[in-house]
Amino acid sequence: MFNRQAQNAQPVANGPAGLLARDVTVTYRNGHTALRGASFAIPRGTVTALVGVNGAGKSTLFKAIMGFVPATRGEIRLLDRTVKQALRENIVAYVPQSEEVDWSFPVLVEDVVMMGRYGRMGLLRRPRTADRAAVDAALERVGMQEFRHRQIGELSGGQRKRVFLARALAQDGQVILLDEPFTGVDVKTEEQIVTLLRALRDEGRVMLVSTHNLGSVPEFCDRTVLMKGTVLAHGPTATTFTRENLERAFGGVLRHVTLGGTELHDDGDPRRVTILTDDERPFVQYGDKTHTAEGQP
């Protein structure tokens, strides 16, 4: 199965890429191969959606890019550097899923953002003027200055996301990995995050956004990487986020998909996407909520 999928993936260009994966295979210690022969290339100055069903290998790819798990085959390059070099130079920043964070841990907002500077500090982690300035600027940029002395656990879901975005900004990450940035945030925060991602894109950074919120992909992602144990397809969203590719990735029959806002759902809502899964139970993703056919969250 994997071989067939790998053959279907487009070839990877050799040009200077922001983020490049060539034939990447990751096998966990228990022998499970979560990613097989994954290849894609993302230029700098782009926002790319990483899309696929649960277990498709999105987190595994993130872990490989961050050097948490080794690629058992193939190579990953970030701004023409190996994963090791990129780690040493603090090139990769990560905005985690909310579930990965222990929110009961007593830490102030400004301390979380300062963590983005750790890679640049000495062993004692004593912040210098430049570190404090970077934290101030990052908090300002995400509109969280007034919350800097709050405990992280006292914030709303959207505010927490903004704090972790600020950490990535303080780090000055050139490749920013975002895991489900729109889950648990309201529409206004989603708009703020999208505006920020666009600004970061215009600065030439590479953003890879893992999302189940398919409706927003054509809206703000220049490129899409579709996964299912490997990379099924990658490229500009206009040519990759297609009905055919989505059906391959999600294994169902797709209804009412909006592609760049050209095709609308019956009720005229351009952000609604319906996919009939293998067991014929349709689900609709809209904003951060997944609804069943009956419309129940």
Ligand SMILES: Nc1ncnc2c1ncn2[C@@H]1O[C@H](COP(=O)(O)OP(=O)(O)OP(=O)(O)O)[C@@H](O)[C@H]1O
């Ligand atoms: N540490 C691990 N050891 C062994 N297998 C793992 C490990 N982590 C994940 N896997 C397996 O690898 C596969 C890919 O998992 P991964 O977490 O990368 O998927 P995902 O696309 O991020 O899913 P989701 O959308 O649910 O977050 C799954 O079958 C999962 O069970």
